[in-house]
Amino acid sequence: MKMKSILLAIGCASSTFTFANDATENPSDTFKLPTEVVNEQPIPVTKQAIFEAAKNGIKLDSRSEPVMKTVSPQDEINQIADNVKPNGMMNEADFNQYQQPQTAQSIRSGNGYSFLDIVKSKYKPTQNLSNLEPGANIAVPVAVGLTNPIITNFKMVAARTHDEESVIELEDGRLYITLNSLKPVALMLFEEGVPESMINLTLVPMEAMPVVVNVDVNLSKTMQYKGANHRAEIKEQEALAEASLTEGHVANVETDRVARIKQILKPVGKGEIPQGFSLSHDVSKAMHQPCGLTISQQVLQRIVGPREVVDVVRVQNTTTRPYTIREQMCESRDVMAVAIYNKSLLQPGEATEVYILRDKLRQSIVNTNSKRPRVIN
Numbered sequence: 001m002k003m004k005s006i007l008l009a010i011g012c013a014s015s016t017f018t019f020a021n022d023a024t025e026n027p028s029d030t031f032k033l034p035t036e037v038v039n040e041q042p043i044p045v046t047k048q049a050i051f052e053a054a055k056n057g058i059k060l061d062s063r064s065e066p067v068m069k070t071v072s073p074q075d076e077i078n079q080i081a082d083n084v085k086p087n088g089m090m091n092e093a094d095f096n097q098y099q100q101p102q103t104a105q106s107i108r109s110g111n112g113y114s115f116l117d118i119v120k121s122k123y124k125p126t127q128n129l130s131n132l133e134p135g136a137n138i139a140v141p142v143a144v145g146l147t148n149p150i151i152t153n154f155k156m157v158a159a160r161t162h163d164e165e166s167v168i169e170l171e172d173g174r175l176y177i178t179l180n181s182l183k184p185v186a187l188m189l190f191e192e193g194v195p196e197s198m199i200n201l202t203l204v205p206m207e208a209m210p211v212v213v214n215v216d217v218n219l220s221k222t223m224q225y226k227g228a229n230h231r232a233e234i235k236e237q238e239a240l241a242e243a244s245l246t247e248g249h250v251a252n253v254e255t256d257r258v259a260r261i262k263q264i265l266k267p268v269g270k271g272e273i274p275q276g277f278s279l280s281h282d283v284s285k286a287m288h289q290p291c292g293l294t295i296s297q298q299v300l301q302r303i304v305g306p307r308e309v310v311d312v313v314r315v316q317n318t319t320t321r322p323y324t325i326r327e328q329m330c331e332s333r334d335v336m337a338v339a340i341y342n343k344s345l346l347q348p349g350e351a352t353e354v355y356i357l358r359d360k361l362r363q364s365i366v367n368t369n370s371k372r373p374r375v376i377n
Contacts, residue, residue: 115139116184119204127213134190134223136199140213144182144205150175152215156192156231159306160278161185164285167361168306170276179205189215193230194223261337261357268303268310268355269341277305286311290356291330295323295346297354307361308336313354317346325354334358 123141132138142148154173161168163185169176179185182205190198197219219227267274279301286299290311301312313330317323323346327338341353 116204119202120206123206123208123211125209125211127211129214130216132199132215132217134197134199134217134219136217137202138199139184139202139204141206141208141211142177142179142203142213143208143210144179146210147176147178148203148210148213150177150187150189150201150213150215152189153217153219154189154191154197155227156234158190158192158276160188162278162280162282162304164302164304164309164360170306177203179203181205191219191223191227192234194219194227197223197227257336264305264308264310264357265337265339265355268312269339273303274305274310277303277310280304283311287332290332291315291325291354293325293329295319305360307359309358309360311356311358313356314351315346315354316351317348320348322347325352330354330356 119139120141127140129138129140152173152175157170157173157175159168159170159175163179163183165180165183166185167178167180175189177185177187184205185203187201187203188198189201190196197217199215199217201213201215264274264277273279280303281301283299283302286302288299289297290299290313291297293315296314296316296318298314299311300314303310303312315325325340325344325346327340330338335356336359337357339355339357341355343352346352
């Protein structure tokens, strides 16, 4: 717009220059250049921009960044009338009032930074998170490859995460987590049976010593009462189960491992999510064809828990004859158990679900010991 204004002014000056000194009226009274102010409002500066400027040692006005300044039409006309060059051409430098805005130094220059770098700079061997309200979202730097204890004021802590590489152990109000990659992990913690008490910890792994995280969440009286009732129900169920074993109502005494497998797969077979698990549709880390079948198979869901993962496989008989599925067809080294929903004999076109329970701890051991020495050396 400024260049257009100058060209118009030059055209007017070439026809009026000869009698400009004899004119009795001000040229600005008879002619108005179509000049307009560009970027009249200051550009707002965000808090993020101020933070970046401070980090890189750059002085930045907290009110606004430099804006473009223009010359009034009357000043432009007077300047043209008094300083027209012999060739009839002028440029912006001929206007004393014109101020070229200074080129602002980029506040993102320098070495740069990231959110993860800021979190890692807050590393301490002990992190105390006190007086947290339910719904709080905190980022905490932790050690990678080592066990980090998280001590909460929950009586029975529950954890939710979609990370499949981390190994989690729960013990009353304590949680022990081992991160096996450098990717941040979102960990949701709450009192068992009281989901409204949930907080979210974003764990940022780094190569350092293990971190002890002390978490204190402000629980209302209602939350405490609800959690106490839930724990009482669990103890009652455990007492009934122990009594049934003592009185001989259970013919076969189950081992802890078998009981754990049933505790996980029974709700999955009913279309539910086991306690302490979460549903994930990200199957990128699952085996493409986990079973040795000649019919169609596809992993569509993963149910992720603290120490186990359940792959939900859709199996369909695409042949023209009946096909029988056996659990042994889906076994591998990290498989704890295999279950088939409803029926194992599929007629042509029929489909069913196969549940493969895998040990996450076994997967992490296999991943860390993936190399072997050469036998020829």
